[in-house]
Amino acid sequence: MKKIVIAFDAGNYSHGAFEMARRLNEPETILLTGVFLPQMELPQITDYTYGSMGAGYMTMMEQYNAETVAATVAQFESDCVHNGIEYRVHRDVTGFSLDQLQKETRYADLLILGHEMFYANLGTDHPNDYLTETLHRSECPVLVTPEHFRFPSSLILAYDGSADSIFAIKSFAHLFPELCTLKTTLIFASKTVRSQVPDADYIEELCARHFPDLTIEILQADPKNILAPGWPIKKTQC
Amino acid sequence: MEPSPQPGSFSLKHQRYEKILFVSAATNLNTHALDFACYLSNLTHSRLTGLFIADTESVPDGKTAALHAAVAAEYSDTAPAAYDAIYTEKNGIAFKEACTSREANCELITRQGAPEEEVVHLSRFADMIITDADISFTNEPTVLPSKFMRDIMEQAECPVITAPFHFEGVNELVFCYDGTPSSMYAIRQFTYLLPELKDMDATVVMVLSPGERPGADTAYLDAGCIPTILIIISTHCRMSARGAACWTTCCRNRARLL
Secondary structure: EEEEEEEEEEOOOOHHHHHHHHHOOOOOOOEEEEEOOOEOOOOOOOOOHHHHHHOOOOOOEEEEEHHHHHHHHHHHHHHHHHOOOOEEEEEEOOOHHHHHHHHHHOOOOEEEEEOOOOOOHHHOOOOOOHHHHHHHHOOEEEEEEOOOOOOEEEEEEEEEEHHHHHHEEEHHHHHHHHOOOOOOEEEEEOOOOOOOOOOOHHHHHHHHOOOOEEEEEEEEOOOHHHHOOOOOOHHHHH | OOOOOOOOOEEOOOOOOEEEEEEOOOOOOOHHOOOHHHHHHOOOEEEEEEEHHHHHHHOOHHHHHHHHHHHHHHHHOOOOHHHHHHHHHHHHHHHHHHHHHOOOEEEEEEEEEOHHHHHHHHHHOOOOEEEEEEOOOOOOOOOOOOOHHHHHHHHHOOOOEEOOOOOOOOOOOEEOOOOOOOHHHHHHHHHHHHHHHHOOEEEEEEEEOOOOOOOHHHHHHHOOOOOEEEEEEEOOOOHHHHHHHHHHHHHHHOOOOO
16 A cells, blocks of 8 residues: 655645546555645735845745635545545644655655646746745655646656666656556657667666566657657657 | 557567666675575566676785685686686576576676676666675675675665575564654665565564654654554664664564554
């Protein structure tokens, strides 16, 4: 049984994140821990400045609205009961929210975040600063989900030759063995022209052992754009 | 009939299993460690990759030079530079025979160079490394774990499992937990790599100083992916060899103080 943490900031309940947890509960039951973080608001007084960061840098104020959190918790509990998911509720408000979330991830196999809703009130940038910071500080793999999605029917493994990318692939294989049988494409992309994939034999050998239906693609493109909507790799998947 | 692969791509269809590296000095095969590695290989239905490394970077110490002289006496028609190759070949045969007799699927890779660099590089593409605590590429006396082992444990990019000196099977699991992120990470990695052991009795051991209370974080341990029994043992020992022996004895006695 995996222990999965799903995090909400008060007032921003992510149905997409919960839907992902529900689907992951189907092949193997999970323990789902809902973590409810304080809401983040801009300060009411606009002359907050922060040391050497310069004038105009405003600190955020964490606000814990008991009524708002209670409504979010009630929604979470109702969804868990309705879908037969074993769950826990954590709403420790004694510490700073990201510190608390980091500790939760230390004792979890996976963190699920709905990126469209996570601290959505802090701006329109995707990912926003809080989501970026959470990704950096998490001590377990993070699954970032949109609000509306189809459950994966194929996998794309992004490989750039770095140790980080291989670590991510191994973590996925260890965490989701039931998904490893899906059609899988290992994509290597580099801005510079390369004649072959770095350590090609090794990465092929490793991936082939975990992903039985594996295809390797070499693309000459900027890795930052390769998974953008409309990239032709989607056509070759079918 | 399978469709033809697209240009620039190819398909691989294999049974899924993990990649386990068994690291050994090419000239010094530890059969006890190999026995343990074969057990884990069979347990996880994985292929065991033997990585035999010949250290060509460091200067031979006195005992190694003496060993070369002894071998030279037996193989008088062999050039000194080929002595290590003889041992490597013999150990390679012994490795494959041992795996075959234990019904472990295996392959053998031999490398020459700086052992630490070779192992660290290959660890990036492995799920786990198995080796013995006293693995060494010299014949000089060494403390446990050996310097090579300590280096690998610090630098490897996959979990490293130290083979026991004597092994007859796994009957129960004991996890060492000291409240650090590292100890929790190690526990999680173990559960991912060896899910076949998830139904065994598992014990989490935390060593505290007299009067010290377990932190609130220990409550998180009780809802993991494997059944856990939390034992808090107060002891005057630090986690030295003496301390380790202390809590091991306590575990055997099934002392449970929560």
